[in-house]
Amino acid sequence: MKRRYEQRFPKFKFQEPGETYGLMPRITPSSNLKTEIIQNNSTEQIYPHLKKRIANSQSKEKSDDSCILIGNTLKSLERRVMKPRISYQPEISPNKQVRLRSKSIKKQPKFDGIYYEGEKFCQEQDFQEKYANMRQYYNYVNISNGLFIKPTVNYYKANVSKSNNGQLVRTLLKQRWWWLVVDNDKDNVNFLWESARNDNFIISMPCSEQVDRNDNFNIQQDFLDAQTESHPYAKILPKNLVIQMNLQDKQIGKQGKLLNYEQCQQFCNNIRIFEITSTTKIHNHIQNNTHLGSKKNLFLNLKKYYELNSLNVFEFLPLTYHIKNKYDLENYIIHNFDTKKIWIVKPGELTNRGHGIQIFQNVNEVNMFLKGNHQHRNGSSKTFIVQQYITNPLLYNQRKFDIRCFILFTGINGRQKGYWYQDGYIRTSSKEFNLNNLQNKMIHLTNDAVQKYSEDYGKFEKGNKISFEEFKKYITPEKFNLVYQKMKQIALDQFKAAAELLDPLKRENTFELFGLDFMIDESYNTWLIETNTNPCLEQTGPLLTGFMPQLIDNLLKLVIDPLYPPPQFYSAKKFVYECLDNKFELIYDSSKLKLNRKNVIIDNEL
Structure with missing residues (x-):
């Protein structure tokens, strides 16, 4: 054709x-x-x-x-x-x-770099803005700990345990391309994440030479607090540092966001140059985490703290007794002759996930149980927490629930800080509440480790979880705010009561994520039930599928990333995150404490 x-x-x-x-x-x-x-x-x-x-x-x-x-x-x-x-x-x-x-072909204007110049940095303006913001964020977090970080290596090693959703931690850490996750070596790594505390690793970490000092900046006191509240890092940094930051942020270019050591000294007079090497270590557990993690130590520390501050511990915890010998048991029986009270008995030492918890109808049943022979594997006698059971709990659709919240303790460069995570969730039981069957754990214990074996698990709520937003609608925003502020105050009280005990030697770099369990009664009284050192991080249900990655990512942004920043050769293809917002809120700072003559904490100004 x-x-x-x-x-x-x-x-x-x-x-x-x-x-x-x-x-x-x-x-x-x-x-x-x-x-x-x-x-x-x-x-x-x-x-x-x-x-x-x-x-x-x-x-x-x-x-x-x-x-x-x-x-x-x-x-x-x-x-x-x-x-x-x-x-x-x-x-x-x-x-x-x-x-x-x-x-x-449009003629592009020449761009020499607002913050970075040279082939090792991407010369796109948008990238340079994002990367400079990230570096600035790292600087401010480190300044709040009195550090100026000077990396001497380009890559870091981490070992992450596979238990308790360690795969999520590994995935988020691998997104930070300057981290190498290894499986077999636990001693020669920069970051060790394990479910249980590794004492050998902690002992290998040096103690900080720094002591807490109250950094008083030369700040004009007429600055409005509203200026600090609008700052993107206002929740995670001390207020006086945020005020000073507002002055620095008004500068443009390299003088504004790429702070050198001399500029950092303007923020903190006691700032220290800290070289990050291949041997610089950090662990996800604190040396004495049992001072909050074990039920007996939590009770004893809070009891002492509240008594020193002329407060009644049983306004925050249910009526509680620590039974460690026959004399404690006799004292408990004498004071509790009311046979109508229901009691819950928990192991005093470190346990979680509902292990060893039993509910008894009266004092006599408790007495018979405690008189038995209870020993640890090493032959030492077990102790127990006997706590009055809340018989009038607020119910969610006729079923019992508790509230899971999170707090973060950090000990970096001798400075101890406590953070409150602003989000949480509600854990519901699978069976309607009643007091006629105390042996059915599906009615009385809301732990995932217990409820996942129920035939009705996920029948009413996916994964037996509801969000704070759903719960707020259920009890009204006003009542939710009342409960929320009470939980936050109890979290702060824990830091004040146990901070010096948690990290007595002030290791250079350490932190711990705690899970807090609260309950509410029909009068909306809020009670702390327990604090866990190894909170469940499993993504059970659609709610936690989004919740847990955000929680761990926020933790890494606050603790790991500023200490172990990426190397200077950086490209847009390797950019990790753009959003620097963080749901952790600083509520405790050891450098800002005021003590009375009895060395009792009376104030904590942030």
């Missing part, structure tokens, strides 16, 4: 030579025909035998209406001869091509 353009061509005879691609005779309008050799752009050589043939053609008179094939172009010599080109391409003069090209 012939193509369309072939039908328009007249008959032609092929003229030698066939090698004349790019060469063609040009006929001038004068009477004496002269021939010029026009060379194609792609042809740089004129062959001698072609010159001879063209010269011979000048002596012949052209009379026929023939067509000559020149290159790939068919044209009649009678009309005109064109430069060789492919027949189906449009003819565009070189000048016109340049003009079209100049219109299609």
